[in-house]
Amino acid sequence: MLTPEQVKAYERDGFVLVPDVFSLREIEILLSHVTRDGRVTKHTGDMPDAAGRSSKLALWMDIRDDVFGAVSTSPRIVEPVRQLLGEDVYHWHSKVMLKEARVGGAWEWHQDYGYWYGDGALYPRLVSCMVALDPATKANGCLKVIPGSHLLGRFDHGRVGQQSGADQERVAAVIERLGVTYCEAPAGSALFFHGNTFHASEANLSERHRRAYICCYNALSNVPYGGKGHGRPDPIALAPDDAILGFTAGVAARPWPQ
Numbered sequence: 001m002l003t004p005e006q007v008k009a010y011e012r013d014g015f016v017l018v019p020d021v022f023s024l025r026e027i028e029i030l031l032s033h034v035t036r037d038g039r040v041t042k043h044t045g046d047m048p049d050a051a052g053r054s055s056k057l058a059l060w061m062d063i064r065d066d067v068f069g070a071v072s073t074s075p076r077i078v079e080p081v082r083q084l085l086g087e088d089v090y091h092w093h094s095k096v097m098l099k100e101a102r103v104g105g106a107w108e109w110h111q112d113y114g115y116w117y118g119d120g121a122l123y124p125r126l127v128s129c130m131v132a133l134d135p136a137t138k139a140n141g142c143l144k145v146i147p148g149s150h151l152l153g154r155f156d157h158g159r160v161g162q163q164s165g166a167d168q169e170r171v172a173a174v175i176e177r178l179g180v181t182y183c184e185a186p187a188g189s190a191l192f193f194h195g196n197t198f199h200a201s202e203a204n205l206s207e208r209h210r211r212a213y214i215c216c217y218n219a220l221s222n223v224p225y226g227g228k229g230h231g232r233p234d235p236i237a238l239a240p241d242d243a244i245l246g247f248t249a250g251v252a253a254r255p256w257p258q
């Protein structure tokens with residue numbers, strides 16, 4: 001669970017970074033599954049940024065009996081999300097963000113609810129948790145956020161590259177008032193952020209990959225209308241706390257990308 005100070009920070013800023021949520025051994029196991037053939041490879045798609053750089057991700061809405069399912073249902077993520085939303089939640093989707101060294105593209109300024117409004121969610125009662133798989137730094141394109149922007153309400157979003165981005169003039173005005181925080185994050189840390197928190201990340205021109213696993217949840221009171229939305233609105237069966245450590249067998253990390 002989050003401390004009262006962490007909850008207060010989230011309510012004030014729209015995000016909170018929690019260090020050491022997962023051990024380096026757990027992250028090593030997760031990365032070994034990212035880099036071998038399988039689920040990630042099969043689901044990887046590209047959403048190029050405004051400059052045409054490749055921004056790759058692998059996204060799914062179901063929870064399977066694999067290491068990714070173990071993270072998406074980890075009590076270390078789900079309990080804090082329940083705490084932040086003040087009610088039970090369900091899995092919306094999860095995605096591996098594959099920002100490759102030297103060529104990984106940017107993510108334009110947006111609110112996740114800018115995407116998910118169109119999926120029929122009536123309230124922005126969604127929380128994302130970004131788990132750093134590599135150390136995320138300014139140089140390799142860590143997430144940057146506008147603190148306090150979750151209180152602005154939803155902005156209109158349009159096309160920026162192949163992505164959904166908010167009106168750039170309006171975002172510039174917000175940044176002038178609220179500033180920008182670069183969320184440099186050690187591997188194993190978890191960044192919880194609100195569905196309306198403005199966030200973006202820059203291209204990765206460095207020599208180091210910046211990969212992350214993002215799990216997103218919706219409040220059970222906020223199931224989209226008309227059968228729309230992501231994920232099945234069922235309560236989450238929590239994984240045992242040591243579940244990730246059970247996924248080691250025969251898996252060796254390989255250089256990535258192959």
Ligand SMILES: O=C(O)CCC(=O)C(=O)O
Nearest residue numbers: 097107112143200201214
């Ligand atoms: O991985 C990133 O840098 C950006 C992620 C993001 O913007 C999102 O998941 O909405």
